[in-house]
Amino acid sequence: MSSAFEHTLAAIDALHAQDPRPTTLADGTSHPQELIYAQRMSRWLERLQETPSELLRIAVRAQHLQRWQLPRSDYPEGRIGYLTWRRDQSAQAGDTTAALMEEAGYSQEEAKRVASMIRKQGLGRDSDVQALEDCACLVFLENYFADFSRKVEHDHMVRIVQKTWGKMSPQAHALALTLPMNDACATLVKEALDSH
Template identity: 45%
Template sequence: MTQLQKVLDAIDTINKADINTTIVDGISQPKELLYGQYMTACLEKYWPDASENLQVAVRAQHVKRWHLKRTDFAIGKKGYLTWRKELGIFHAATAKALMLEHGYSENAAETSATIIRKENLKSNSESQTLEDVACLVFLQYYFDALAAKHKEEKIIRILQLTWRKMSTQGQEIALSLTLPPHLAQLVVKALA
């Protein structure tokens, strides 16, 4: 087994403990385990030559996400943004520790941590790719549930923010996705 596979397996082992579940094809699965698998599948499909650092970062983007609960942070946008920042720091530290434990160098482990923290987003191509993958996974697997919970105006605003986070390549891939008609219509409205 490769060093990379050992780290990915370690991330999956942690995420198998997620008490939050998602039902897919009638089967209950740990939410963050499934998310990590979606992220890896997206990266492999659209960025097949991704570095090992990026592969680890993509899989670890939500490692042990349930550890920091949204309810432990203030209500409102400021609390939400603080929670998200703390999650990024936590996920990065967890991934770095796993990489070091499995023989990666300090430099390699810190590179993956930097990607997860999304440092220098627009100038670090690997951080940008992680953001693109996260946006594409959202559109493919989580957009429908979110759209069902909120008013159209809010969904359009979320889509516009998502679009701005993506690179030109990510946007082109997003436009090539086959979304259900009601979701595709929301994308058209958001980009109008």
Template identity: 65%
Template sequence: MTNRLEQVINALDQLHSEDPQAVNVDGESVAAELLYAQRMSAWLTTLTQSPGECLQISVRAQHLQRWQVTREEYPEGRVGYLTWRRDQGIRAGETTALLMSEAGYSAEDAARIATIINKKGLGRDPDVQALEDCACLVFLENYFADFSRKVEHDHMLRIIQKTWRKMSPQAHELALGLPMSASSAALVKEALS
């Protein structure tokens, strides 16, 4: 890891650690957003042999300071959700660009980060696809079971199908190998049949 990459990752993690929501991991309290970012980076090392610095930063910054503007501040429904998600991506890109500038990265690198975080070019841009694959795998591995209990069955099937369409064949294979409860596995199987 280069000095400037390490500087940006450490700065991102400092911001992540300010998340007021904490989770218990092996008896230790960890900021929820920091844990999410670490999980994203862990999946990146599984998916990509030698990810570039811009991709590593993008993956680490994807959910940066999401607690500052909550989903509830936007209208209900798909349009409200998509607007909130877009605005979150813009904020994360802007904050990350500042951290990158302080570490000596170029404006072009910062613009690249914004493209990746905002998932522009999904399915065409390998870095954007890698970030999306990480996000989908983190969700399926760590948050899917709890989330699926809160969502109506048919709606959950549609969410799984949409998620699956965004993933690469490599991510599909990894997802199918994840340990899941019997009910989660049945839900995935039903959605994909």
């Protein structure tokens, strides 16, 4: 690993650690929500690729960088509000990460490349962007799907699973089908895939 990579990752994690929202893990310990999310993203990348590039590893680690600073509640309800929030959040995370990278010694081109990955520009055509999307989908399915599905109306949840599935690579599909799920979640996934 280059020293620029190590400096950038440390700077990203220092910002993640400022997240005021705690998350409690299975062992009862409490940690900043965003830091745990970032670590989960990195773990999935290790399972998806044997030797991911430094730039992809940075993009995956920084995908939600300082997301708490742009609350979803500041945007209108509905799909347009959601998509606007997602666009603004990814632009902020990309710009902040690019600045951290340049400070650590990466070139402007490398920093721009990571920012475009975080914005998911080229999804469906760019293998690095696909890997980042796969990690996000797998983290969601493994860690947040069960809670989320209890708060969202059934038919809407089926559509969410279908959309999530549609964004994933065949490799990520195979990994997703090995995840342990409660009966309600497993039924939701089966229904979504059967009618997809």
